[in-house]
Amino acid sequence: MTATSSPRTGAGLRTGWTTGTCAAAAAKAAALGLVGGAPPTEVEVGLPGGRRVRFAVEAESPRRCVVVKDAGDDPDCTDGARMTAEVAWAPAGTATALGNGPGVGTVTRPGLGLPVGVPAINPVPRRMILAALAEATPRPVVVTFSVPGGEAMAGKTTNARLGILGGISILGTTGVVRPFSTASYRASVVQQIDVAAANGADALALATGSRSEAAARRLHPELPEVCLVEVGDFTGIALRRAAARGVRRVAFVGMVGKIAKLAAGVMMTHFHRSRVDGELLAEAARQAGAPAPVVAAATETATARHFFEVCDAAGVTGPLVELCRRAARACVDHAGGALDVSVSMVDFDGERVVATAGCGRAG
Numbered sequence: 001m002t003a004t005s006s007p008r009t010g011a012g013l014r015t016g017w018t019t020g021t022c023a024a025a026a027a028k029a030a031a032l033g034l035v036g037g038a039p040p041t042e043v044e045v046g047l048p049g050g051r052r053v054r055f056a057v058e059a060e061s062p063r064r065c066v067v068v069k070d071a072g073d074d075p076d077c078t079d080g081a082r083m084t085a086e087v088a089w090a091p092a093g094t095a096t097a098l099g100n101g102p103g104v105g106t107v108t109r110p111g112l113g114l115p116v117g118v119p120a121i122n123p124v125p126r127r128m129i130l131a132a133l134a135e136a137t138p139r140p141v142v143v144t145f146s147v148p149g150g151e152a153m154a155g156k157t158t159n160a161r162l163g164i165l166g167g168i169s170i171l172g173t174t175g176v177v178r179p180f181s182t183a184s185y186r187a188s189v190v191q192q193i194d195v196a197a198a199n200g201a202d203a204l205a206l207a208t209g210s211r212s213e214a215a216a217r218r219l220h221p222e223l224p225e226v227c228l229v230e231v232g233d234f235t236g237i238a239l240r241r242a243a244a245r246g247v248r249r250v251a252f253v254g255m256v257g258k259i260a261k262l263a264a265g266v267m268m269t270h271f272h273r274s275r276v277d278g279e280l281l282a283e284a285a286r287q288a289g290a291p292a293p294v295v296a297a298a299t300e301t302a303t304a305r306h307f308f309e310v311c312d313a314a315g316v317t318g319p320l321v322e323l324c325r326r327a328a329r330a331c332v333d334h335a336g337g338a339l340d341v342s343v344s345m346v347d348f349d350g351e352r353v354v355a356t357a358g359c360g361r362a363g
Contacts, residue, residue, distance in 0.1 A: 013179040016072030017053070018172025019083060020125025021045065024132040025055040026085035027143050029065035031136035034087045039065050045132045047175035048124060063087045074179040077156040078168055081147050090140035096133060097142045098126065103150020104170065109163025109226070111198025112191065119145065120159070120169040128175065145170065158188065161225050162195045185232055190241050192229045197245035201227045204247055206238050208254040211350030216253040219344060219353065233258075236267025239331055243338035248361075252331060252343045256308040256320065259345050263326035267334055281307045281319070284326065288318030305348070312347075312354070320345055320355035328359035337361050 024045045033039030039059045046052050058066040064086040071079035090096060100106060100119035107114045113123065121129070133141060147153070150167035154160070159169060178184070196204055204227050205220045207213035213230050220228075231238040235252065242250055252262070263284070264277050281298035290298075290311075297310040298319070311319055324343040331341040342358035 013074075014072040015179065016070050016074055016076065016079070016177035017055075018125070018175055018177055019069060019078055019081065019168065019170045020122065020128055020172030021047065021053070021175040022055070022067045022069045022081075022083040023085065023121070023125060023145055023170045024128040025057070026065050026067040026083050027087065027129050027145075028132035028136050029057040029059070029067070030063050030085045030087040030143070031133050031141055033059065033061075033065060034063040034089070034141065035137050037062055039063075043067075045128065045135075048128065049174060051175075053175075058082075060084070061086075071177050072179055074177050076177060077153050078147075081150065081153060081168065084146045084148070086144045086146075088142050090142050094140060096130060096140040098129060099142065099144045100167070101144045101146035103147035103153075103167040104145045105150075105154060105159055105164035105167040107163065108165050109195055109199055111195035112162060112164070120164045120167075121145070122169065122171050124173050125170045128172075158192060158230075161228070162192065163199075163226070182233075186234050186237055189229065189231050189234045189238050192226075193238060193241045193245060193247070196226045196229070197242075197247060199226055202247055203227060203249040203251070204229055204238075204242055205251045205253060206231045206235065207252075208232060208235075208258050211348075212253045212255060212346055215344070215346045215350045215353065216251065219253060220251055233268055235262060235331070236334055239267070239335040239339065239341075243335040247339065249340045250331070250335075250342075252327070252341065253346060254343075255348060255350075256323070256345055257304040259323050259327045259343060260304040260307075262330055262343070263323045265330045265334075267330075280326075281323075284322040285319040288316075288322045290314075290316050290319050294319065308348075308354075317355055321357050324355045325357035325359070328357055332359045332361055335361075 025043050029039045029043040042054050043057050044054045055067045066082045066084045069081040105120035154168045205216040206229050207216045264280050285295040285298045298307050301307045328341045328343045340361050345355040
């Protein structure tokens, strides 16, 4: 048999395999090598949904094996990672243990669902690894996972901010990487907020992308790194999670398009999912007492960016402040009145704050 090909999505994109699946395969291969003296060239493991898949194995020694991660068409920084597992018999009277070597991170902060000080191997991959090992041998073993270059890969992730130091995490819930997965991004947002809250944060800065996050860092230097959360299009999810975890204050930093959608009460702000309401822009311009040409431009424009450019060229900030005010009110309402929210609008380079407004929580 040959290694299993990853299936394609409905959009024709090739799926891949998670670090957790690759770790389970490498561990099983190394355990088989420990038992029989020579590891296999291929190994089969089970996914959480019951499907079984096969992987090619590179043997570095009889009990040290590598499975190379294939992330499919997902732009995953761990694509091509050499997930390495080295296996030894566990001391008498002890259970199977999973450890980490170079390139696999260690948990240093609470809030991740793992004890501080353990390898960053999430619960589902941990179960997959233990199940794969049990297929190789009933005897307890000690497995040490490593990934050459893993620390550099981790530098492209949120691991350091989450308190995972020294390398990548061994992740996955289904065993399969789905390209450009919104579910994965959403889970990442929730996890970042959970870690911040578990570390005592009562205030967060939410940003929609890298430029607005850099602006948030400049605007709120008092906040530690763990309190800066890049939410992408998942502002609504972030607000509800923050409120549920006891956060009291949220500062949202973004550009006019996202803020205009928040002002309209649209909390999933992907540009394909919702369009900016021209009448809302016109209302904001009228409410702010903007000159007639600005109001007319708001009514006629097809994009929030054009509206921003008209306001900027005219030296008029009132309509932009009004959008921030409405967005802050909508965010407070979405969070059930449990948060104080400020909204700051930055220019398209993320360098200049052009408008800010806030709204207090209910009660």
